[in-house]
Amino acid sequence: MERLRERLYRQLDLDAWRGEGVSPLNRVILALVLVSVACAALGTEPTLAHLRPTLSAIGLTLAAVFTVEYVARLWVKPLAPDFSGRWGWLRYALRWHALIDLAALAAVWSEALIGHDVSWAVMLRLARILRIFALTRESAVGMATRELVWAIRERGIELALAGVLGLILIMGSAVGLYLAERAVQPEVFGSIPRAMWWAVATLTTVGYGDAVPATGLGKAIAGFTMLSSIALISVPAGILAAAFSDAFQRARKAAKERGPDA
Amino acid sequence: MERLRERLYRQLDLDAWRGEGVSPLNRVILALVLVSVACAALGTEPTLAHLRPTLSAIGLTLAAVFTVEYVARLWVKPLAPDFSGRWGWLRYALRWHALIDLAALAAVWSEALIGHDVSWAVMLRLARILRIFALTRESAVGMATRELVWAIRERGIELALAGVLGLILIMGSAVGLYLAERAVQPEVFGSIPRAMWWAVATLTTVGYGDAVPATGLGKAIAGFTMLSSIALISVPAGILAAAFSDAFQRARKAAKERGPDA
Amino acid sequence: MERLRERLYRQLDLDAWRGEGVSPLNRVILALVLVSVACAALGTEPTLAHLRPTLSAIGLTLAAVFTVEYVARLWVKPLAPDFSGRWGWLRYALRWHALIDLAALAAVWSEALIGHDVSWAVMLRLARILRIFALTRESAVGMATRELVWAIRERGIELALAGVLGLILIMGSAVGLYLAERAVQPEVFGSIPRAMWWAVATLTTVGYGDAVPATGLGKAIAGFTMLSSIALISVPAGILAAAFSDAFQRARKAAKERGPDA
Amino acid sequence: MERLRERLYRQLDLDAWRGEGVSPLNRVILALVLVSVACAALGTEPTLAHLRPTLSAIGLTLAAVFTVEYVARLWVKPLAPDFSGRWGWLRYALRWHALIDLAALAAVWSEALIGHDVSWAVMLRLARILRIFALTRESAVGMATRELVWAIRERGIELALAGVLGLILIMGSAVGLYLAERAVQPEVFGSIPRAMWWAVATLTTVGYGDAVPATGLGKAIAGFTMLSSIALISVPAGILAAAFSDAFQRARKAAKERGPDA
Known part of the structure; x- marks a missing residue:
């Protein structure tokens, strides 16, 4: 169990990843975020109404995946030096990018369960893309972001x-x-x-x-x-x-x- | 009285401001200039005819505010080393950006009082935005302006x-x-x-x-x-x-x- | 015969060319590639239907020229240090830009012989333009390409x-x-x-x-x-x-x- | 007479001009070239047909001015070190920018005299604008041109x-x-x-x-x-x-x- 947690930590946490760039698991998650946004966008197209059941199913599956990922992230975070200790996961959960993750999750679930009242959920969905920046904020990729922000x-x-x-x-x-x-x-x-x-x-x-x-x-x-x-x-x-x-x-x-x- | 004048001088005069960038009072004035331009622009829109009394009231209020600001600027200017002496306020009033301020004031009042003959007043209103440059001309912000002008x-x-x-x-x-x-x-x-x-x-x-x-x-x-x-x-x-x-x-x-x- | 091969090698091979830039023969070939693409494009225009026999004739001629050029390239390549030996021409033929050349040739011939089923051949024709890059890949011009690619x-x-x-x-x-x-x-x-x-x-x-x-x-x-x-x-x-x-x-x-x- | 020639030389010849940038006389000529192009362009507009006599008169006047200027340029050129000697003016007249001047002159006269057959004269008129570059070719302004050309x-x-x-x-x-x-x-x-x-x-x-x-x-x-x-x-x-x-x-x-x- 502890070894799985350690390996997940290396994969999920961008600072803990020792390879080049972004870890394979995080790449998959980034791709799934884009798939999720694409599904939400396509779900509003009237000429694709016949695809709605499929899109809903994908939406529900992705909601489950993102929930598991969110919980896993909280679970492994105390292995990071800055978030060690009993309440490390909570301190992490209260950081702004983790809160955005939570809001995005809420939007995914609300849309998947409550249904087609997308008028406000589509706005929240954009927050999920912002998570890409949130993710890079803690890694080597983040240096490029900081360079750009500084330069501007x-x-x-x-x-x-x-x-x-x-x-x-x-x-x-x-x-x-x-x-x-x-x-x-x-x-x-x-x-x-x-x-x-x-x-x-x-x-x-x-x-x-x-x-x-x-x-x-x-x-x-x-x-x-x-x-x-x-x-x-x-x-x-x-x-x-x-x-x-x-x-x-x-x-x-x-x-x-x-x-x-x- | 003299202490108020001294404090106003520090706030109104960009060279006298010792903090970073632009003083809070000048930021408020810049915002009011933008509000005034926006009101003048919206006042020409026929579908917003029902807002005209409100826009006129805002226009009159802003005309009063800008008049007070103009007089205050003349009052405190002799505290600046370059404009000391009895006729310092007049020398300041004859500088081109102070003259633009005066012309903008005239336009605000003429529109607020004489009424809807905006055809020439809207052109003068642009001069009020130019005052933003006039203001920055004398400050640390002005260095960036000069850099840009030099480079071009x-x-x-x-x-x-x-x-x-x-x-x-x-x-x-x-x-x-x-x-x-x-x-x-x-x-x-x-x-x-x-x-x-x-x-x-x-x-x-x-x-x-x-x-x-x-x-x-x-x-x-x-x-x-x-x-x-x-x-x-x-x-x-x-x-x-x-x-x-x-x-x-x-x-x-x-x-x-x-x-x-x- | 061997002297012709040597001279052709100097002209056809961009690395072997000792003058500035691209050899005259290769410039002619580049121009012919552009002519061939232009002919294929014009052949689809209905208002130019009367030009189709001419365009077909040009297409066939260019197909022959490109075939001769392709064979000549294989023939002279073993003179290059990297491709010397009996099977040098085959090692060259299996490089990606030589394979693109071959595919482009197949497209030219298929269109010239089989006829107006251009729907897939036009896509392959673009590969012929890519050969311009393939050609520059091996020469002094290639340094500029590498610089651009590196910078990006x-x-x-x-x-x-x-x-x-x-x-x-x-x-x-x-x-x-x-x-x-x-x-x-x-x-x-x-x-x-x-x-x-x-x-x-x-x-x-x-x-x-x-x-x-x-x-x-x-x-x-x-x-x-x-x-x-x-x-x-x-x-x-x-x-x-x-x-x-x-x-x-x-x-x-x-x-x-x-x-x-x- | 010789003093007038000397003064004209200083004014007309960009290399001989000792002040900053372009001499006053050449600025006037550049402005007249632009006026001439504008007249030719406006002359083609059907809704301005009533202006045609005026535009023709301006065209004729400018044709005369440009002719005087061209002859004056040939007259003063032998004062330049590179064009001294009896046939200096001819060597100058055979330079490409002087030939463009001559062609532009011919276009101005042909349009002013022969009339409204502008279909080919409008193309030649562009050459007159190119003379602006021709003029700068010989002066301090030309350094900027060369810098740009080099960089490209x-x-x-x-x-x-x-x-x-x-x-x-x-x-x-x-x-x-x-x-x-x-x-x-x-x-x-x-x-x-x-x-x-x-x-x-x-x-x-x-x-x-x-x-x-x-x-x-x-x-x-x-x-x-x-x-x-x-x-x-x-x-x-x-x-x-x-x-x-x-x-x-x-x-x-x-x-x-x-x-x-x-």
């Missing part, structure tokens, strides 16, 4: 400034188009919020085409808006590229300096 | 060249599609300016879909246009990424060299 | 994280729009998979415009989705830019260190 | 590989959609070239929306196509960012090393 945070002010510039671009374009087109196309440019919908779709280069300027002045302003979309996208991309470059170089230097000591 | 200016010639290349791409695509499609779709490709509207929408990858080539030749030229849009976007993005990377590394080196002196 | 692999975990973040963005937007719009537009937002179609088209900034939110809440969520598309694109672009920058700098340093030894 | 050329092989990968993505998506949708939507997916039109519009994230998959399989393949568009755009952007970063750092180092010598 380090340039937070620059990104915020780019955001403010973007906001001014959006508002400026929206007001311009509102003034130029409100008389001709009141349906899509008849108010600033309506023009903002167009401005956001244009400046992010999505361009649905549901709102398109018709007047010459409107097209001229829209042309400048479209061209400035390049700046709106390039500036954050450039800031992030510089931030990542710095962060990765520092991480490499830190790894090199740590190397000779070991 | 330093590569100004390269960006201008990328712009000229973009202009040639736009004109070339427009002339090509004009020649290929003017006979078939005179409405959307019947002149070079019309074809330019398509070319800008395509090269910025917005792609509304209101103008789409119909002939084989037109589609072939449009295909190359779409592929060259990747270059149009990647080149400025790459220039900015390199410029930011250089500027941030220099800023870090400068901070490191300044460090040991302190 | 080295940041594999970061890119995977960006992918997971993207997945959460897609699912979150899809669930949001599904809840906001399913009552109004069941045709395009009536299930999570349908809303995912919209979410992918929006977050990649493709924006077909076949599914566009109609309600105020849907447009508000969609606005945030469109704005977060900038993050979805900028983050991988930034990671790749940093990875390429590192890899290229390392390659340059390695080349510099190797230089003085030679 | 230096990573030419990597960019070509990214292009090949893009071609495979386009062909793969097109074949996939052709197989999935040709039965349902023969008009837009009934042949590989037609599906390629969709694939290019999707992978460059233009997304007109004129061709959208209707079947479940088609939408699934299209979803992966849209997601891989991020790679198609990020990889060249990353390569260019790394190339520009290297080139700009080298240019800075070169400038620093040159500095102390002077």
Whole structure:
């Protein structure tokens, strides 16, 4: 029994795993989480109504698997140095990613048992994907996450400034188009919020085409808006590229300096 | 009285603030500016006509708040070393960002009092958002702004060249599609300016879909246009990424060299 | 005979080529591969039915050329140090890129002889383009390929994280729009998979415009989705830019260190 | 007379200009080139037919100005060290950018005199914009151009590989959609070239929306196509960012090393 617990601990706990990356068991669990999300999504499609019994069965099975996994995780956690002692499992259970696990479990069960009232359960299901991050938080994979988060945070002010510039671009374009087109196309440019919908779709280069300027002045302003979309996208991309470059170089230097000591 | 003035000065003046980033009072003011812009925008939406009295009331209140804030800023400014003396408040009031503040105030009041003739006031309202930049101009946050501005200016010639290349791409695509499609779709490709509207929408990858080539030749030229849009976007993005990377590394080196002196 | 074999070897084998880049013969072959793919593609266009005899003739000729080229490659390969000996040609023929060549040949012949049952042959034809990579695998051009592959692999975990973040963005937007719009537009937002179609088209900034939110809440969520598309694109672009920058700098340093030894 | 020639030389010749950037006279000429292109473009718009006499008058005036400028350039060029001597002006006139100037002049005159047969003149007019590059080729501004060209050329092989990968993505998506949708939507997916039109519009994230998959399989393949568009755009952007970063750092180092010598 204790050997099984020890082996499960090595497999389930990302810090305890001694191989490269993520342990086989955790890979399987990650895959099952994705399967579970896919099942929940497909269950809402009316043209696949004939698949619902199958999807429900898979959902129930996965709910059972995730429950076993959750209990197993609590069972083996006291083997970790930080969670040793009698109430170690409880301290672990109260960590935020374990609580997210529990909420996700509740959502899986509620959907599997109570049925098709998915309107709130689908939102909770997303939390299950967030667990992927929760899992990586404690492992070697987590270093990459931290690097990314650091790199983004380090340039937070620059990104915020780019955001403010973007906001001014959006508002400026929206007001311009509102003034130029409100008389001709009141349906899509008849108010600033309506023009903002167009401005956001244009400046992010999505361009649905549901709102398109018709007047010459409107097209001229829209042309400048479209061209400035390049700046709106390039500036954050450039800031992030510089931030990542710095962060990765520092991480490499830190790894090199740590190397000779070991 | 003098202690209140001193405390207000520490809170209102970004240079005088000794904490991290922006002072709590200034954060509240920034939030109120955004609320004020949002109210002005929502006030133009016809389906929200029933909210207009509420929005007007918020607008009037915010006009009062911004007036008090403006007067307070003038009152405390002479405590700053650069604006000491009897006429320090006037010298401050004549700086461009203080003048923008005044113009924004005038717009808020004119809309709140004179009423729904928003056609010109909405443009002035944007100036209020620009004040966010004006505020950061004098603080630690301003360093990030200057870094960004430097990085962009330093590569100004390269960006201008990328712009000229973009202009040639736009004109070339427009002339090509004009020649290929003017006979078939005179409405959307019947002149070079019309074809330019398509070319800008395509090269910025917005792609509304209101103008789409119909002939084989037109589609072939449009295909190359779409592929060259990747270059149009990647080149400025790459220039900015390199410029930011250089500027941030220099800023870090400068901070490191300044460090040991302190 | 042996001199012809030697000269062919220098021309056909990318490692044996002593000039810059790719040998003239291989450039011709690459061009013919592209011509062959173009012919196969054009052969499916109904409005070009009158060109089919010509395209078939070109297809047959190219099939013959590629067969001769394949046999010639096997014939000269034993001149390479790694493939010397009696069965060198067979060891070469069993390498994956030679097998892809053979499969491509089979596809060319089957289409040229059996006729218009292109439904499976068009898929195999893509393999012929992959041969371009196969060719570069063994040459100086291959160094650039390896650099690119290394740079991408080295940041594999970061890119995977960006992918997971993207997945959460897609699912979150899809669930949001599904809840906001399913009552109004069941045709395009009536299930999570349908809303995912919209979410992918929006977050990649493709924006077909076949599914566009109609309600105020849907447009508000969609606005945030469109704005977060900038993050979805900028983050991988930034990671790749940093990875390429590192890899290229390392390659340059390695080349510099190797230089003085030679 | 000789003093006027000397002063004109300093103003017209970019190498001879001793101030920062581009001389005032050349800025005026660049602006006039843009005005001339704008006039030619506006002249094709049917709704602006009443402006045609004005546009023609501007066109004739500009043709005269450009002719004077061209002759003046030939007159002052022998003052440059490289073009001294009796036939210096002819050697200059035979340089490619001077020939482009001449061709642009011919186009301006032919349109102004012969009239509205713009179908070929509009293509030549683009050459006049290219002169902007021609002008910068000989000046300090030209250094930025060369830096950009070097940075792009230096990573030419990597960019070509990214292009090949893009071609495979386009062909793969097109074949996939052709197989999935040709039965349902023969008009837009009934042949590989037609599906390629969709694939290019999707992978460059233009997304007109004129061709959208209707079947479940088609939408699934299209979803992966849209997601891989991020790679198609990020990889060249990353390569260019790394190339520009290297080139700009080298240019800075070169400038620093040159500095102390002077």
